[in-house]
Amino acid sequence: MTPAYYSPRIRMFEIIAVVVTGLGKFVMVDFLQLKFWYVTSASLLWLVYILYRIKTNPGAPAYWGFRKEGFGSSLRWIGPVALLALAVFVTLGLLKRTLLFNEHLVFALLLYPVWGTIQQFLIIGLLVRNLKDMEGVTIKTPVIVAISAIVFSVVHVPSLPLVFATLGLAIGYSLLYLRYRNLWILGLFHGWMGGFFYFFVLGRDAWLEFVKAVQ
Known part of the structure; x- marks a missing residue:
């Protein structure tokens, strides 16, 4: 059921806000190298918005998928997909000699799902849901899935492995969400698989990349 506060204007505002958040990544992370501050500020701002909408209408979280x-x-x-993906990550890491194990992996797996859930809220809960439920406009599901996948993958430029990985995952995320409407599982999966992908396939310490801005 659509929350009472929703209107075409609010839907468009949320879609634009999602796009602006994505563009902010290129400025703060890629150009200014401020990943910690980007992730922190984006998470806090969207958390404030979520709390505001909950106050406006308590049914908002369930509508989004929480x-x-x-x-x-x-x-x-x-x-099953997660287990298969993990096996592939480990295999690729061994073959490429990028398999990275250290205590930072634990920190990444504990905290990355939080950021993963925020990302799924933006791309799936807001972008996909608003495009699907837009009043007076009918957008076919394949088009919605394609839009979400393109937006999600482009945000991961310039890393081509991340672009292709997130393109495929976003297609699966969108289809699964449109069927079951649950964001929690998508956030957890995104966080854990993303952490393993960074450490095992890319050989990059995601935790150090996150905190180096405040060191």
């Missing part, structure tokens, strides 16, 4: 329904059904699809 609910228990659909978690188990989504997990039955994501679980």
